[in-house]
Amino acid sequence: MNLQYFCISAICNYDDAAVKAITKLKATDFTDVHQKLFSIASGLYKLKKQVDLHVFISQVSSIGISESEAMHIYHYCMDYDDSWENAFEELKRLSIQRMITSDMNELQDLKAKDGTPALMSSRAMQYAANWVMEGEKHYYSGKEIDEMKEEYGEPIRTGYPLYDDKIYKYGGNLKGQMKGVIMREKHGKTRSECWEVAQNIRMGHKVLYCALEGRKQDITGNIKQVLQDQWETYRENLFVVDGVVDLEELETIVVEAVLVDGVDKVVIDYMQLVVTSGRYQNENERINEATERFRHLMVKHNFHLSALNQARKANPNATVPKDANGNHLMPSGYKFVPSAYEAYGSNALIKAATLIIVGFRPNQYEELTKNVGLSKKVVSPMDVDANYTSLFMRIERTRNKPEYLHRWWQFTDSDGGLNLMSFIQ
Numbered sequence: 001m002n003l004q005y006f007c008i009s010a011i012c013n014y015d016d017a018a019v020k021a022i023t024k025l026k027a028t029d030f031t032d033v034h035q036k037l038f039s040i041a042s043g044l045y046k047l048k049k050q051v052d053l054h055v056f057i058s059q060v061s062s063i064g065i066s067e068s069e070a071m072h073i074y075h076y077c078m079d080y081d082d083s084w085e086n087a088f089e090e091l092k093r094l095s096i097q098r099m100i101t102s103d104m105n106e107l108q109d110l111k112a113k114d115g116t117p118a119l120m121s122s123r124a125m126q127y128a129a130n131w132v133m134e135g136e137k138h139y140y141s142g143k144e145i146d147e148m149k150e151e152y153g154e155p156i157r158t159g160y161p162l163y164d165d166k167i168y169k170y171g172g173n174l175k176g177q178m179k180g181v182i183m184r185e186k187h188g189k190t191r192s193e194c195w196e197v198a199q200n201i202r203m204g205h206k207v208l209y210c211a212l213e214g215r216k217q218d219i220t221g222n223i224k225q226v227l228q229d230q231w232e233t234y235r236e237n238l239f240v241v242d243g244v245v246d247l248e249e250l251e252t253i254v255v256e257a258v259l260v261d262g263v264d265k266v267v268i269d270y271m272q273l274v275v276t277s278g279r280y281q282n283e284n285e286r287i288n289e290a291t292e293r294f295r296h297l298m299v300k301h302n303f304h305l306s307a308l309n310q311a312r313k314a315n316p317n318a319t320v321p322k323d324a325n326g327n328h329l330m331p332s333g334y335k336f337v338p339s340a341y342e343a344y345g346s347n348a349l350i351k352a353a354t355l356i357i358v359g360f361r362p363n364q365y366e367e368l369t370k371n372v373g374l375s376k377k378v379v380s381p382m383d384v385d386a387n388y389t390s391l392f393m394r395i396e397r398t399r400n401k402p403e404y405l406h407r408w409w410q411f412t413d414s415d416g417g418l419n420l421m422s423f424i425q
Contacts, residue, residue: 153174153175153176153177153302153304154174154175154264155168155173155174155175156173156174156175156200156205156264156265156304157173157199157200157203157205158196158199158200158203159199159202159203160199162409163196163199167395167409168355170355170398171354171355172353172354172355172398173304174304174354175264175302175303175304176298176299176302176303176304177298177304177305177354178294178295178298178304178305178306178307178352178353178354179304179305179306179307179353179354179355179356179357180307180309180340180343180349180350180352180353180355180356180357181193181306181307181308181309181356181357181359182309182310182311182338182340182342182343182356182357182358182359182396183308183310183311183338183358183359183360184310184311184313184314184336184338184360185310185313187359187360187361187391188359188361188391188411189269189270189308189309189310189359190215190218190219190222190269190270190308191222191391191411192359192391192393192411193267193269193306193308194219194222194223194226195222195226195411196306197209197223197238197265197267198222198223198226198227199226200264200265201223201227201234201235201237201238202227202230202234204237205237205264205265206237206238206239206261206262206263206264206265207237207238207239207263207264207265207266207267208239208240208241208253208254208257208258208261208263208265208266208267209238209239209240209241209267209269210241210242210244210250210253210254210266210267210268210269211240211241211242211243211269212242212243212244212245212268212269212270212273212274213242213243213269213270213273214242214243215242216240216241216242216243219240219242219269220238220240223238239257239261239263241253245273245274245275246275246277247274247275247276247277247289247290247293248277250268250274251293251294251297254266254294254297254301254303255297255301258301258302258303259301263303264303264304265303265304265305265306266294266298266303266304266305266306267305267306267308268294268305268306268307268308269308270308270309270310271287271290271291271307271308271309271310271344271345271349272287272309272310272344272345274286274287274290276289276290283344283345284344284345284346284347286345287309287344287345287348288345288347288348289348290345291307291345291348291349291352292348292352294307294352295348295352307349307352307353309343309344309345309346309349310343310344311338311342311343311344312338312342312343312344314336314338315336334360334362336360337358337360338358338360339358339396340356340358340396340397350397353397354398355395355397355398356395356396356397356398357393357394357395357396358393358394358395358396359391359392359393360391360392360393361390361391361392362390389412390410390411390412391410391411391412392409392410392411393409393410393411394409
């Protein structure tokens, strides 16, 4: 009955009773009837309409609650008793508004998947703690509701305006969205992602890094190199799983990390290594299936997914692209820059990703790292001088803003890790 009391107290605008009820919620309280009751409650609460006994009985009888039971619930809500548990004494008032339906759907999903009563109770308490009303302002997880955009999730920030305000200006770093990263082998996809993850955990986000190649020491080493003295402060926000390639096992790890540890962002490094069970599939089919299943998890459990993808080997017979007048479109050394369609499993990636980042180093990079040629200069894709350690990245495809295609930004290797250098337009 606790969930019913909670709903009815919202209908009657008795916030203190709502707090009292939600602290006593049990996993067995969630049924289809209660979901309908929530719809009634949230609708009336938005209108700030306090319901008298007769109106109240009329409303709830339409969903199968008897008149005697309705009267009992109504009077229970009015009978405020301040001796109830103080687990949420910081809650001054409880607001039923906008996002409550999403929270309840999450609990319903847990029940459908045979979630344990302890887990469901914990999640219900967490949602209760999220909703606070101080004076006339409503807050969800510390943010004023009127300032939140319903169509977007929470952004996963780096603290760098170049990333947060320009590269991710139109999304791609939000919960419930996927970012694709495409590079050729040994061109810097892990290094660049580790730089971004280091900034994410520094901003307080929790990140699960799935290193399918089994390179946990390399991942933590890269991130530690970027954070340096701050590593010990923020290391608890990083979770690294290495060597797991089975898709079903990866799904279990991701769901557990999101629900139990509160992970905000998941990195798959890299998708080409994921192994699916069942019938034989070629490489593209296998990665398409894995990408789709990760996309479903991402939307359902509201986390940000960064999918690292390896592009196919460059065609040695490829020619340098030219414009209509025969002028080269790319400087020397850049004729093999990959496109979104060159990634393994590109069909699902292009469908699922909000934006896709393509990264590339000059062709001479690998050879020059073996000798003393690192100080030499190379002309960047936008005619800017750079050295051979530079990694150039651009947004190849974005769902909403095609004019973003030709903007590049540059990383350069240094003793302090992969450093963000400039934004080249």
